[in-house]
Amino acid sequence: MFARRAFMAVSAAALVAGLSACGASTEGPAQGASEEISIAGLWATSGPSAVYGDWYGNAANLAVKEINDAGGLNGKTKINLTIVDTQAQPEPAVTALQRLLGEDVRFVESAFSSQTLALMPIAAQSKIPVMNGGAQSPLLAETGDFLFNTIPLIYKESEVLAKYLHDEEGMGKAAVLHTSDDGGVAAYEAFKETFEAAGGEVVAVESGKYQSTDFRSQLTKLKGSGADVLVVGAFGLDSNNIISQTREVGWDVQLANTSWVAIPEVLANPAAEGLIHTSIPFNPTDEFVAAYEEAYGEKPASGYIGNYYDGIKVFAQAYEKASQGGTVDPDGAAIMAAIKEIKTFESSYGSELAFDDQLVAERPISISEIVDGASKVTTENFGS
Amino acid sequence: MNLTIQLLLNGLVAGSLYALVAVGFALIFGATRHFHISHAAVLSTAGYVTYLLTSNFGLPPALAVALALALAVLLGVLLVRFVYVPLNKRGGEGFILFLVSLGVLTVLDNVFTIGLGARPAKPYLGDWFHTVVPIGPFSLTAGQITIILLNVALFAGLVAAVEKTRAGKLIKAYSGNPEFFQVFGQRPMLVLVMVYAVGSLFAAVAGIHLAADTGMQPGLGEQYFIISIMAVFIGGIGSLRGAFVAAMALGILQNLLLLIMSAEWTLATVFAAFLVVMTLSPEGLQALKLNAPRRRKLA
Numbered sequence: 001m002f003a004r005r006a007f008m009a010v011s012a013a014a015l016v017a018g019l020s021a022c023g024a025s026t027e028g029p030a031q032g033a034s035e036e037i038s039i040a041g042l043w044a045t046s047g048p049s050a051v052y053g054d055w056y057g058n059a060a061n062l063a064v065k066e067i068n069d070a071g072g073l074n075g076k077t078k079i080n081l082t083i084v085d086t087q088a089q090p091e092p093a094v095t096a097l098q099r100l101l102g103e104d105v106r107f108v109e110s111a112f113s114s115q116t117l118a119l120m121p122i123a124a125q126s127k128i129p130v131m132n133g134g135a136q137s138p139l140l141a142e143t144g145d146f147l148f149n150t151i152p153l154i155y156k157e158s159e160v161l162a163k164y165l166h167d168e169e170g171m172g173k174a175a176v177l178h179t180s181d182d183g184g185v186a187a188y189e190a191f192k193e194t195f196e197a198a199g200g201e202v203v204a205v206e207s208g209k210y211q212s213t214d215f216r217s218q219l220t221k222l223k224g225s226g227a228d229v230l231v232v233g234a235f236g237l238d239s240n241n242i243i244s245q246t247r248e249v250g251w252d253v254q255l256a257n258t259s260w261v262a263i264p265e266v267l268a269n270p271a272a273e274g275l276i277h278t279s280i281p282f283n284p285t286d287e288f289v290a291a292y293e294e295a296y297g298e299k300p301a302s303g304y305i306g307n308y309y310d311g312i313k314v315f316a317q318a319y320e321k322a323s324q325g326g327t328v329d330p331d332g333a334a335i336m337a338a339i340k341e342i343k344t345f346e347s348s349y350g351s352e353l354a355f356d357d358q359l360v361a362e363r364p365i366s367i368s369e370i371v372d373g374a375s376k377v378t379t380e381n382f383g384s
Numbered sequence: 385m386n387l388t389i390q391l392l393l394n395g396l397v398a399g400s401l402y403a404l405v406a407v408g409f410a411l412i413f414g415a416t417r418h419f420h421i422s423h424a425a426v427l428s429t430a431g432y433v434t435y436l437l438t439s440n441f442g443l444p445p446a447l448a449v450a451l452a453l454a455l456a457v458l459l460g461v462l463l464v465r466f467v468y469v470p471l472n473k474r475g476g477e478g479f480i481l482f483l484v485s486l487g488v489l490t491v492l493d494n495v496f497t498i499g500l501g502a503r504p505a506k507p508y509l510g511d512w513f514h515t516v517v518p519i520g521p522f523s524l525t526a527g528q529i530t531i532i533l534l535n536v537a538l539f540a541g542l543v544a545a546v547e548k549t550r551a552g553k554l555i556k557a558y559s560g561n562p563e564f565f566q567v568f569g570q571r572p573m574l575v576l577v578m579v580y581a582v583g584s585l586f587a588a589v590a591g592i593h594l595a596a597d598t599g600m601q602p603g604l605g606e607q608y609f610i611i612s613i614m615a616v617f618i619g620g621i622g623s624l625r626g627a628f629v630a631a632m633a634l635g636i637l638q639n640l641l642l643l644i645m646s647a648e649w650t651l652a653t654v655f656a657a658f659l660v661v662m663t664l665s666p667e668g669l670q671a672l673k674l675n676a677p678r679r680r681k682l683a
Contacts, residue, residue, distance in 0.1 A: 047601070050503055180648060208647055213504070213598035214398075217639055218647045220390045237504050241598055249390075250516050250523035 034329060036078045039064075039107040039315070040100050041308075042115065043134070044088040048211055048237035051263045052111060052134055052304060057083050059305040060109055062295050063312035073319050074326035079312075088181075088210075088236075090118035101126050106332070107315045109308060113137035113182035114210075120147055127332035129339075131315065133307025136258070137186035141358040145336055148314065148359035150307040154183075157258040157278040158190035160365045160383050161231075165256060165276070166198040168367075168379070171228035173203045175253075177218055177242055178233025181210040187233035187258060203227050208238075215242045216249055223251045229276075235260040240269055247271040262302065262368070262375045272370045279368040279377065281349075282306055288348040306348040307361075314345050314353070390522045391639045397528045399635025400535035401590045403628050406612035406619075407539055408586030410627035413616060415559040415579045418468055419482040423460075423587055424605035425492040430456040430588035431595030431604075432496045435505035445509040453588050460584025463488065464576045489606075497602050504599025513596055531593045538586060539628050546624070551578055559622065611651075614658045620667060 041060050045053040064081045072078040082100065086093035093115035097108065101122075108123060110116040111134035120143035123130045130147045132140060136154035140147065165171045174195055178184040184207070192202045204225035206218035219242070222230065230253045232242050239261050246255065255275040262279060266272050282303035284292075292300045300306065318338035322330035330338075339359065347353035354362050367379040409423050430452045437448035467488065468481055476484070496505075513527040524532075546552035558565045558575040566572060590608065594600060612627075615634055619626025634654055641650040 046497065046503065048504055206647060211601075213594075213601075213604070215647075217391065217394055217642050217650075220394060221387065221642060223390075224387055237599065244514065248514060248516055248523075248525045250518060 034077060036080055037073070037106045037319075038080045038082065038100070038103060039109070039312075040096075040105050041081060041083040041109045042086050042093050042096055042119070043083075043109075043111040044236075045083065045085040047087040049088040049112065049235065051236060051265065052260075053085070055302055055304045056109065056111060056134065056308040058292070058296050059300075059308035060312055062292060063309045063316075065295070066291070067312070067316050073316055074323060076326055077323075079316075086112075086115050088112040088115060090115050094118050094122065097122055097128075101128070107131070107319075107335070109133070109311050111135055113140065113186060116140060116147070117143065117182055120144065123147075129315065129318075129332045129335050131311035133311050134260075134304055135183060136260075137182045138190065139182065139186070141360055146332060148311075148336075148339055148355060150310050150314070150353060150361045151303075152280065152363050152365070153360055154186045154190045154258065155194070157280075157365055158187070159194045160367065161256060161258060161276075161278045162191060162194035162198045162200065163383050164278075164367050164379065165229055166195065166200045169229075169254070169276070171254070172200050173225075173227045174200055174229050174231055175204040175206075175222045175225045175227035176202055176231045176233055177206050177208070177215060177222060179210040179212075179235075179238050180207045183235060183260075184210065184233045187231075191231050191233065208234075210234075210238060212238075213241055214245070216245045219246055219249045219251060223249060223253075227253065229254040229256050232257045232261065236263065237265060240265045240272075243269055243275065244271045259303070259365075262370075264301070267370060267373050267375060273372075275370045276378075277368055277370070277375070279303075279366050279375065280363050281366050281377070281380065283350045284348050285350045288350075300348075303349070309348045310345065310353055313348075314339060317342060317345060386521060388640070388643065391642055392636060393519070393522055393524055395636030395639035396532050396632070397524065397635070398638060399632035400532045401593065401608060402612050402615055402635050403539065403631035404531075404535050404586045404590040405608050406615040406627040406631040407542065407624055408583035409609070409612055410616045410619070410622070410624050411542070411555075411586075412579050412583040414622035414624070415555055416464075416468075416576060417478075418464075418485070419478075420463075420468075420485055420580075420583075421482060421609065422463055422485045422488040422492070423583070424609035425489040426456050426460050426584045426605075427587040427591035427594075427608060428496065428600055428602075428605035429459055429492060430591035431507075431600030432500065432505050434509075434592050434595055435500075435507040435600065438507040438509075439505075445507070448507065449509070449592055452592055453585060456588030456591070457581045457584045460580040460587075461577050464580040465573070469573065469576065493602050493605075504601045505595060506599035507592075507596050509596045527593065527597060531589075534589055538589065539624075542582065542586075543624060555579060611654075614655075618658065618661055 041056060043053045043056050044050050060081055064079045068078050084096040086096060097119050108128055108130045110119055110130050110132050113135040116132050116135045117139055124144045124146045133150040138153050138155055140149060141153060176188050176191060178188040195202060204222050206222055208215050208218055230246060232239050232255060234242055239257060243255060257277045259279045261277045280303045284300055284306060289299055318335045321338040322334040343355055345353045356362055364381040366377045367382045368375045368377045412420050433452040433455050434448050437443045437451055438445055467484060471484060515526045516523050517526055517529060546555060554575050558572060562572060615631035616627045619630035638650045638654050641653055
């Protein structure tokens with residue numbers, strides 16, 4: 001009896017929810033531009049990569065606020081930003097996107113290779129432009145026509161890192177420990193290819209699951225490889241754990257990683273002292289620094305902030321162009337076409353943001369080292 | 385050879401953590417047959433509380449650890465006193481208790497997730513914890529050595545207490561036959577509180593180490609709990625020694641497997657081995673009479 005009543009209550013609730021959802025979707029985009037459009041940020045706000053999510057969220061919120069305060073897109077269309085936690089994993093990201101499509105989302109900012117690669121088929125099918133400013137898997141350049149990247153992909157950084165380690169530091173043998181998500185695998189493959197091209201040899205490689213906390217066993221195995229440098233193919237707190245545990249297994253090897261390693265937790269970690277990493281020079285405009293500082297009480301600490309801020313601004317500019325001054329409501333394909341056409345955008349970086357043909361940002365790459373708890377550039381624009 | 389010995393040392397650390405959780409669970413399960421899955425929540429609570437007390441309240445590490453241990457023990461005791469026993473009196477047994485316990489685990493996990501934002505919570509216990517201690521050509525951290533020693537000491541203490549003290553005899557008597565126990569005018573609640581308090585203490589020690597070592601995060605408690613129940617089943621339900629030996633063996637096996645496969649496959653292989661053992665002998669390795677024939681007993 002009770003069970004049946006509960007069942008009826010649940011079905012009634014589902015019915016009501018369904019009806020109201022229908023009600024919402026019939027309103028849809030009418031002729032001309034709408035009063036408000038929804039966009040979404042899908043990234044980790046929990047788990048070991050949440051530190052990036054904080055930056056992305058701050059950046060996206062700031063950009064949206066600036067646009068809305070100025071009257072909105074074309075001076076009339078306000079942006080409504082929703083951020084959903086994906087834990088940097090594909091499944092929650094796909095679920096979130098499917099839900100958001102029902103709410104007529106028009107643009108998505110994504111991050112992390114695994115989740116972005118999982119989102120793209122759905123986004124392409126629904127013609128939703130997606131921006132990525134954090135993930136670097138080379139596969140991201142081959143996802144079709146609905147993704148643009150405000151960050152260079154991993155090969156650009158690996159090439160610079162490999163060349164620097166081999167040519168400047170004279171390191172011939174490298175070991176790699178990477179996580180097995182798309183980002184980690186890409187980091188390994190790109191480094192192996194570029195390091196061997198530079199004349200070095202990857203003498204040992206081990207992998208661990210993304211978000212696994214204990215990498216000591218793998219490090220114990222790698223320690224015996226006789227490598228001159230350990231390349232950490234992991235991001236977020238995974239990379240921080242690997243860095244700590246390298247020292248804990250008593251291995252005093254040179255550490256290296258790409259730009260994603262420069263997060264506060266790693267910088268504060270004494271074990272990271274001396275770590276060599278690539279970095280994308282981020283010299284934000286005074287205007288951007290002031291706006292960011294006013295909103296969040298701190299200076300923008302990472303290029304990732306610039307990437308996600310720029311992402312919204314790129315979308316906004318393309319939207320305005322495609323909407324022809326607010327006379328039509330552009331679909332995703334028109335917005336992407338507008339991005340391709342504009343090609344070079346203003347950027348919070350203090351330099352222009354230019355896209356290549358696959359809509360991947362072209363940015364210079366430097367070599368940095370972690371010294372006294374801060375990341376210091378040692379060679380600016382190396383190899384370029 | 386060098387690698388084997390270092391992996392063996394790493395295995396001792398992993399095994400110690402499994403053993404602490406497993407022995408605690410074996411004590412509780414052996415005496416009560418409660419499938420107390422919130423044991424995982426006790427573990428994570430201890431870790432999270434240590435983090436809260438050190439990072440948010442600025443307490444010195446030793447005090448924070450002591451309070452976290454006390455709170456975890458209290459949590460275990462409160463669960464049995466105010467959840468399991470009342471439920472049991474109203475006819476809730478076996479599967480019902482498990483579901484309620486699972487509910488408690490889910491709620492507690494989410495409370496910490498909401499409160500701390502699901503970030504790995506890594507309390508700072510002092511520089512000593514991560515100090516590398518060379519052992520010949522090998523090494524462990526001081527924290528790791530501490531957990532191995534604590535594990536052995538706590539286990540030895542528990543076995544001695546169960547064998548030698550009156551409390552231990554009460555636990556054994558209750559485990560053997562709860563109804564008979566009551567007929568003789570003994571109060572079961574005392575035994576329940578004792579096993580839950582001690583069992584929770586064991587899990588809490590593991591939880592604090594895990595948090596300080598790599599950070600406590602949602603799901604970590606469950607992960608250790610699952611491996612530990614494997615150990616309890618392999619060791620034979622009700623046997624503290626069995627659980628201890630099996631847990632240590634699982635930890636060592638998981639690490640030694642690295643000699644022949646990559647790290648991501650070791651846990652899956654351990655699970656596969658568990659399936660084989662359970663298929664051959666559902667009552668665990670003890671029932672295979674690999675060692676001297678011994679009837680099932682608590683310790």
